[in-house]
Amino acid sequence: MSMELRVRPAVPDDLVRAAEIQRACLSRPWTADQLGDSLRRESYRLLIAEFGGVAVGTADFVLTGDYAEICNLAVLPAFRRRGVATALMTRAEEIAKEEGGASITLEVSEQNTQARAFYAALGFQAEGRRPGFYGEEAALILWKHFGASADR
Numbered sequence: 811m812s813m814e815l816r817v818r819p820a821v822p823d824d825l826v827r828a829a830e831i832q833r834a835c836l837s838r839p840w841t842a843d844q845l846g847d848s849l850r851r852e853s854y855r856l857l858i859a860e861f862g863g864v865a866v867g868t869a870d871f872v873l874t875g876d877y878a879e880i881c882n883l884a885v886l887p888a889f890r891r892r893g894v895a896t897a898l899m900t901r902a903e904e905i906a907k908e909e910g911g912a913s914i915t916l917e918v919s920e921q922n923t924q925a926r927a928f929y930a931a932l933g934f935q936a937e938g939r940r941p942g943f944y945g946e947e948a949a950l951i952l953w954k955h956f957g958a959s960a961d962r
Protein backbone atom coordinates (compact mmCIF):
# COMPACT_ATOMS: atom_id res chain seq x y z
CA MET A 811 0.00 0.00 0.00
CA SER A 812 1.34 3.39 -0.92
CA MET A 813 1.79 5.71 2.08
CA GLU A 814 1.51 8.72 -0.15
CA LEU A 815 -0.08 11.81 1.39
CA ARG A 816 -2.91 13.32 -0.60
CA VAL A 817 -5.26 16.26 0.06
CA ARG A 818 -8.59 16.45 -1.77
CA PRO A 819 -11.97 18.16 -1.44
CA ALA A 820 -14.51 16.19 0.61
CA VAL A 821 -17.49 14.48 -1.01
CA PRO A 822 -20.69 13.61 0.90
CA ASP A 823 -19.37 10.09 1.58
CA ASP A 824 -16.54 11.62 3.66
CA LEU A 825 -18.79 13.38 6.19
CA VAL A 826 -19.06 10.57 8.75
CA ARG A 827 -15.31 9.97 8.69
CA ALA A 828 -14.50 13.70 8.88
CA ALA A 829 -16.76 14.00 11.95
CA GLU A 830 -15.08 10.94 13.46
CA ILE A 831 -11.62 12.49 12.97
CA GLN A 832 -12.81 15.72 14.58
CA ARG A 833 -14.34 13.81 17.50
CA ALA A 834 -11.00 12.10 18.12
CA CYS A 835 -9.11 15.42 18.14
CA LEU A 836 -11.24 18.44 19.03
CA SER A 837 -13.07 19.56 22.16
CA ARG A 838 -15.92 20.95 20.04
CA PRO A 839 -16.22 18.67 17.02
CA TRP A 840 -18.85 19.29 14.36
CA THR A 841 -21.28 16.47 13.62
CA ALA A 842 -21.55 14.85 10.20
CA ASP A 843 -24.88 16.70 9.78
CA GLN A 844 -23.30 20.05 10.60
CA LEU A 845 -20.50 19.37 8.13
CA GLY A 846 -23.04 18.30 5.49
CA ASP A 847 -25.15 21.43 5.98
CA SER A 848 -22.03 23.58 5.66
CA LEU A 849 -20.90 21.74 2.53
CA ARG A 850 -24.00 22.98 0.73
CA ARG A 851 -22.78 26.57 1.09
CA GLU A 852 -20.70 27.86 -1.77
CA SER A 853 -18.29 29.74 0.51
CA TYR A 854 -17.49 26.65 2.59
CA ARG A 855 -14.71 24.15 1.81
CA LEU A 856 -13.96 20.84 3.49
CA LEU A 857 -10.64 19.13 2.76
CA ILE A 858 -9.64 15.55 3.50
CA ALA A 859 -6.05 14.34 3.91
CA GLU A 860 -5.40 10.69 3.13
CA PHE A 861 -2.49 8.39 3.86
CA GLY A 862 -2.51 5.33 1.62
CA GLY A 863 -6.14 6.00 0.74
CA VAL A 864 -7.29 6.29 4.37
CA ALA A 865 -8.63 9.61 5.63
CA VAL A 866 -6.51 10.72 8.61
CA GLY A 867 -6.99 14.48 8.71
CA THR A 868 -9.43 17.19 7.83
CA ALA A 869 -9.58 20.98 7.56
CA ASP A 870 -12.51 23.21 6.73
CA PHE A 871 -12.83 26.91 6.11
CA VAL A 872 -15.11 29.67 4.94
CA LEU A 873 -14.13 32.18 2.24
CA THR A 874 -15.34 35.55 3.52
CA GLY A 875 -14.56 38.82 1.77
CA ASP A 876 -10.83 38.93 1.21
CA TYR A 877 -9.89 36.33 3.80
CA ALA A 878 -10.40 32.68 4.65
CA GLU A 879 -11.43 31.60 8.14
CA ILE A 880 -10.42 28.14 9.30
CA CYS A 881 -13.22 26.42 11.25
CA ASN A 882 -11.55 23.14 12.25
CA LEU A 883 -8.21 21.41 11.73
CA ALA A 884 -7.64 17.88 13.00
CA VAL A 885 -5.15 15.08 12.34
CA LEU A 886 -5.53 11.67 14.01
CA PRO A 887 -2.92 11.27 16.78
CA ALA A 888 -1.19 8.29 15.12
CA PHE A 889 -0.54 10.34 11.98
CA ARG A 890 0.81 13.55 13.51
CA ARG A 891 4.24 15.06 12.80
CA ARG A 892 4.25 13.75 9.25
CA GLY A 893 3.22 16.96 7.52
CA VAL A 894 -0.48 16.13 7.22
CA ALA A 895 -1.74 19.39 8.76
CA THR A 896 0.86 21.34 6.80
CA ALA A 897 -0.45 19.79 3.56
CA LEU A 898 -4.05 20.64 4.55
CA MET A 899 -3.23 24.24 5.44
CA THR A 900 -1.06 24.70 2.34
CA ARG A 901 -4.00 23.62 0.16
CA ALA A 902 -6.38 25.89 2.12
CA GLU A 903 -4.03 28.81 1.50
CA GLU A 904 -3.80 27.97 -2.21
CA ILE A 905 -7.58 27.91 -2.51
CA ALA A 906 -7.94 31.16 -0.58
CA LYS A 907 -5.43 32.82 -2.93
CA GLU A 908 -7.13 31.38 -6.02
CA GLU A 909 -10.40 32.90 -4.75
CA GLY A 910 -8.79 36.32 -4.32
CA GLY A 911 -8.13 36.09 -0.60
CA ALA A 912 -5.34 38.12 1.00
CA SER A 913 -5.21 36.47 4.42
CA ILE A 914 -6.14 33.48 6.46
CA THR A 915 -7.32 33.57 10.08
CA LEU A 916 -8.39 31.25 12.86
CA GLU A 917 -8.94 31.02 16.60
CA VAL A 918 -6.86 28.75 18.78
CA SER A 919 -7.04 28.13 22.51
CA GLU A 920 -4.26 29.94 24.31
CA GLN A 921 -3.49 26.66 26.12
CA ASN A 922 -3.25 24.54 22.97
CA THR A 923 0.53 24.64 22.84
CA GLN A 924 0.89 22.01 20.10
CA ALA A 925 -1.47 23.82 17.73
CA ARG A 926 0.16 27.17 18.56
CA ALA A 927 3.58 25.71 17.74
CA PHE A 928 2.16 24.33 14.50
CA TYR A 929 0.62 27.65 13.40
CA ALA A 930 3.77 29.56 14.37
CA ALA A 931 5.77 27.18 12.16
CA LEU A 932 3.43 28.10 9.30
CA GLY A 933 3.93 31.84 9.82
CA PHE A 934 0.75 32.75 11.70
CA GLN A 935 0.86 35.57 14.24
CA ALA A 936 -1.50 36.47 17.08
CA GLU A 937 -3.32 39.73 16.42
CA GLY A 938 -6.00 39.48 19.09
CA ARG A 939 -7.23 37.63 22.13
CA ARG A 940 -10.76 36.76 23.25
CA PRO A 941 -11.01 35.96 27.00
CA GLY A 942 -13.45 33.18 27.81
CA PHE A 943 -13.91 32.13 24.18
CA TYR A 944 -13.54 28.45 25.11
CA GLY A 945 -15.22 28.50 28.52
CA GLU A 946 -12.34 29.10 30.91
CA GLU A 947 -9.77 29.41 28.16
CA ALA A 948 -9.01 32.44 26.05
CA ALA A 949 -8.75 32.26 22.28
CA LEU A 950 -5.91 33.79 20.36
CA ILE A 951 -6.88 35.18 16.99
CA LEU A 952 -4.16 34.26 14.54
CA TRP A 953 -3.63 35.73 11.10
CA LYS A 954 -1.36 35.07 8.17
CA HIS A 955 -1.26 37.69 5.43
CA PHE A 956 -0.22 36.50 2.00
CA GLY A 957 1.48 39.71 0.85
CA ALA A 958 5.23 39.87 0.37
CA SER A 959 5.75 41.90 3.53
CA ALA A 960 4.94 40.70 7.02
CA ASP A 961 4.72 44.19 8.49
CA ARG A 962 0.94 44.50 8.79
Ligand SMILES: CC(C)(COP(=O)(O)OP(=O)(O)OC[C@H]1O[C@@H](n2cnc3c(N)ncnc32)[C@H](O)[C@@H]1OP(=O)(O)O)[C@@H](O)C(=O)NCCC(=O)NCCS
Binds near residue numbers: 885892895897
Ligand atom coordinates in the same frame (compact mmCIF):
# COMPACT_ATOMS: atom_id res chain seq x y z
C1 LIG B 1 -2.16 20.77 15.52
C2 LIG B 1 -2.23 19.56 14.55
C3 LIG B 1 -3.35 19.81 13.54
C4 LIG B 1 -0.87 19.45 13.81
O1 LIG B 1 -0.98 18.36 12.87
P1 LIG B 1 0.31 17.60 12.26
O2 LIG B 1 -0.14 16.89 11.03
O3 LIG B 1 0.97 16.81 13.33
O4 LIG B 1 1.26 18.83 11.88
P2 LIG B 1 2.56 18.78 10.89
O5 LIG B 1 3.14 17.40 10.89
O6 LIG B 1 2.16 19.34 9.58
O7 LIG B 1 3.54 19.78 11.69
C5 LIG B 1 4.30 20.78 11.02
C6 LIG B 1 5.17 21.51 12.02
O8 LIG B 1 4.36 22.15 13.04
C7 LIG B 1 5.05 22.09 14.32
N1 LIG B 1 4.31 21.21 15.24
C8 LIG B 1 3.27 20.39 14.94
N2 LIG B 1 2.85 19.73 16.05
C9 LIG B 1 3.65 20.14 17.06
C10 LIG B 1 3.73 19.81 18.44
N3 LIG B 1 2.89 18.91 19.01
N4 LIG B 1 4.69 20.42 19.20
C11 LIG B 1 5.54 21.29 18.66
N5 LIG B 1 5.53 21.64 17.33
C12 LIG B 1 4.58 21.08 16.55
C13 LIG B 1 6.42 21.51 14.02
O9 LIG B 1 7.27 22.59 13.66
C14 LIG B 1 6.11 20.63 12.81
O10 LIG B 1 7.25 20.34 12.02
P3 LIG B 1 8.22 19.10 12.45
O11 LIG B 1 7.32 17.89 12.67
O12 LIG B 1 9.12 18.95 11.24
O13 LIG B 1 8.91 19.52 13.70
C15 LIG B 1 -2.48 18.24 15.33
O14 LIG B 1 -1.57 18.16 16.40
C16 LIG B 1 -3.89 18.10 15.90
O15 LIG B 1 -4.79 17.60 15.23
N6 LIG B 1 -4.06 18.52 17.16
C17 LIG B 1 -5.36 18.39 17.84
C18 LIG B 1 -6.43 19.26 17.24
C19 LIG B 1 -6.06 20.73 17.24
O16 LIG B 1 -5.51 21.26 18.19
N7 LIG B 1 -6.40 21.40 16.13
C20 LIG B 1 -6.19 22.82 15.98
C21 LIG B 1 -7.29 23.53 16.67
S1 LIG B 1 -7.26 25.26 16.23
